[in-house]
Amino acid sequence: MPKPAIIFQPDVQNAFQRGINQIVDAVTPTLGPLSRNVSIERNFPGQAPEILDNGGVIARRIIELPDRSDNAGAMWIRHLLWRLHENTGDGTATAAIIFQTVYNEGLRYLAAGGNAMQLRRELEQGLNVILDMLDAMTLPVKTRTDIARLAEATSQVPEMAASLGEILDVIGPFGQLDIRTGRARGYEHHYVDGTYWKSGVFSDQMIRDKLLDRRTLTHAAVLISDLEIQDPHDLVPLMRLAVRDDVNGLVIIAKKISDQIKALIINNEKPGRFDIIAVKPLGSKAADQASNLQDLAFLVGGRPLIQAAGDSLHTVQWEDLGHARRAWADSEYFGVVGGQGDVPVLRQQIERLQRIYHTSTDLDERKDIQRRVGRLLGGSAVLRVAGITKAESTMRKDLAERTAAGLRGALLEGALPGGGTALLACQQKLQGTHGNTPEAIAANRILCRALRAPAQAILENAGYDPGEILAQINGSGEGFDVVRGKIVNMKEAGILDSAMVIKAAARTAITSAALALTTDVLIQQRQPPQSTAP
Template identity: 45%
Template sequence: MSSRYRPSILFQPAAHLHFQRGARRMVAALRPTLGPLPRRVLVMPERGVGHAPELLDSGGLIARRMVQLADARADPGAMYVRHMVWRLHEEVGDGTVTAAVLFEELFDQGLRFVVAGCDPGRLRSQLVAGAELVCAELARQTTPLAGLAQIARAAESVGADTELATLLGEVFDIIGADGQLDIRPYQRPGVSREYVEGMVYAGGVLSRLMYTDAVRQRVELEHAALLLSDLAVDDPRDLVPAMEAALALGMRALVVIVDHLSDAALGLLDVNRRAGTLHTFAVRPPGLAPAEQVAALDDIAILTGGRPLYRTAGASLRAVTAADLGQARRAWADTAHFGLAGGKGDPRALRARIAMLRRAYAATTDAAAQQRLQQRLGRLMGGMATVLVGGATETEIALRKGLAQRTAGTLRGALRTGVLPGGGSALLACRPAMRAARRSSRLRDERAACDIWLHALEAPARAIAVNAGYDPGTATGRYADLPPGHGLEVQSGRILDMARAGILDSAAVMAAAVRTAAHAAALALTINAQVYRAMPETSIEP
């Protein structure tokens, strides 16, 4: 085996020191992006000459681009922080740099106590307990987020882009926490938005013969019945019961949602369309996996009052009756999407489905599952917004689109769980409770954890001030004895009530950052040896 791939081992104190050096390098790359006056990080692509560098202001993306340090002994510490930051980015979308700054302070201060004789295992449990105390204090400070102006201010706290924040404030004031939102690049300067009524799914019309507007490649039907199924239609006679049922209901339009239509079945629909008997269009069930298709058909059925016919249940299209058909005031489709508005389903059943999906969203921590549930909720809420994000260059467009996506995720969480005074002031306001916990404790490890947290709670506010050009010592002095909720407004240099000034943070994001940093730092303090390779296998997946 080549010496480059042969593992080496570091023991204490070298293991902690090299781990600390790597972690600090990673955090140093992320820290400048924190606050309302952030700096960006230039990342050169691995593909070499001829490819434009990236300008990034997202802690998660910056960390993901750093796949290995040249210093093999420091690399494990950097990759440990990278893993923590990327997982938080995947789960929450924001708060990554706050977590990184907290991690560094918790680990650095904790290491001092471990070297002085504290047991790492006991200190770990006390640091995690301290995180729960901080989160309880954050919950006490949380207030609801409501109104266009406040939502826009919360959006601006995520990134210093007033134009984008103002537009997202309007959008989320209209669609709410669960609304359906699509963010797209816009090949011109500025930002814009469009609103679409009803639910929208990916998946276009099955045949160009069905267009009512050949120029726009679009079909629109008013007062349509809907056949909902994942069955394939090979025999055109399978469609006759649904067509007769639609006519019996007095409907002159039918939307056919099936897995497949044969040419003969398409011909039957086209003949009736040309005769003016029944206007139709057909689309496939939304989604790729069978479970996604079932979920989509169930939701459409709730919205429109229909009954889905499933292959797995042994359903037959020959047995369709009027009671099986859904109804909608308007249905449309183009080459890539189809949508419904004004569904005639039972409002009580719709409210029950929305409540069920919200409970499922709250009960899961899986980011992919949350995204699927969010999309279902957005469609059932009855409207969609499209935000078009532009800029002067492709790099600026990509940067602003990423910011818009992070801001949207943060606003959803803030609308659900509330907001905190921003600028690090909410963490500063947790210090009195931490001091009280230290005074009441008789355990050495518990007091040590409180001391560690008292240092860490100042770290995000101090980093924001330093990024804005303030001297670290001056910034720390100004944070000494602030009233609750007050902080340094770095653009004016004044101490303000942050909530009144409109400087807000998402409560959900802040709590996630605190817990993530505490668990990661507390676990890292228990490391006793480090195994590393000079040339480890490279992976972009943390």
């Protein structure tokens, strides 16, 4: 068992640097359109290695380094990259390279006697200048052609870019898009009317259409609840309400139902005249289920019956039920089409959530709201992705998810000249900002080198000499197209990056590296907690 220890400077900085460099050096080859892949050995002998080109996933696969002190630095940036991957879907290699440059250059300055806290403040002030510059350079993404060109610049797969360009042009930045593994190699997509959730029937025996593997109810009433229903007699008041209104079917959403109730629904004596299905809670996470029930109520009317609030089937009233022109369920999903909710109230809820989205700084909250707004707007799309092998299918699906996330951000926040060009252009503004202190001067110098580093890595990965190429770039939106091997206007060439992704990468990398530079002591526990997730 490892012994507890307290590590001081300069050992902390040296160990952090070694750990950070190992992670970043593993991720750097994946940056750019002519990037390399990273092969990761499987846990079991005889299995083919995992081939990855995603910086966030590569970092996550590195669970621990042999040296405990080095491991602290490695886990620091591992956590950063995985969180960035979860929140933006892209930009991890760019963030890793910026972080590494800021940290390594910052250590050189501190070794010469610099003040870590003052340097951190100056780096964060410089970041504000960079973000303002990126905002000024941001270009709107409006047409299907713009979306497809950005998708191709991100994925380097024309067929995928065409599909995603059409899909997001139709459903918009908040639209619901489900990317699934397909059966035939390539990309296929279709649109789904209405809204659906991860849910499904309590028993596959409730699905009578075995050809479509789905149960569909027309002109249906919907009980929205998180109740645990045990006694079949508890359904009597609900059934009377539904029959009285002459609806064709009833959907029961519940937290749990007994085997007796399942049997009652499966053995319904009047299929086709009055159909009943019972579906599981909406969403795979308990934390999401309450908001999903509320959103469904906005779509179909009625109100959620909450067990913790004292609601039960004995107290249900007709106005508590929602209604939909069509409701369907299969073993994995539940959806509604033509909900009969109050349209003005629904519109107000959508506008309220969109305001929260645009003002929130919590990336997890923004992702959750984006999903909720997409469902409330209605209209969804499914993209099926497949390759020849399972590994290829996984890589294609992951790339499609990352590309779609970047496109959503671009539709909301615009795009920037790609290939590292936007970050290069920020150098001029920083170089013109003359600080009054040694730390301000050092911070500007460090940030200028960090802004140059992603473009250098893209060129090196493509087999070019960065020094020779970058000396020829004069700014004004110019950059080097590594695929065609010439200097072009990046906007006119359609080589663009999502502004949201680039800003998130710069913000995350610089603030985290600045904080790491102020870490002076490392405390090692006897038996530290283990986790495979950052």
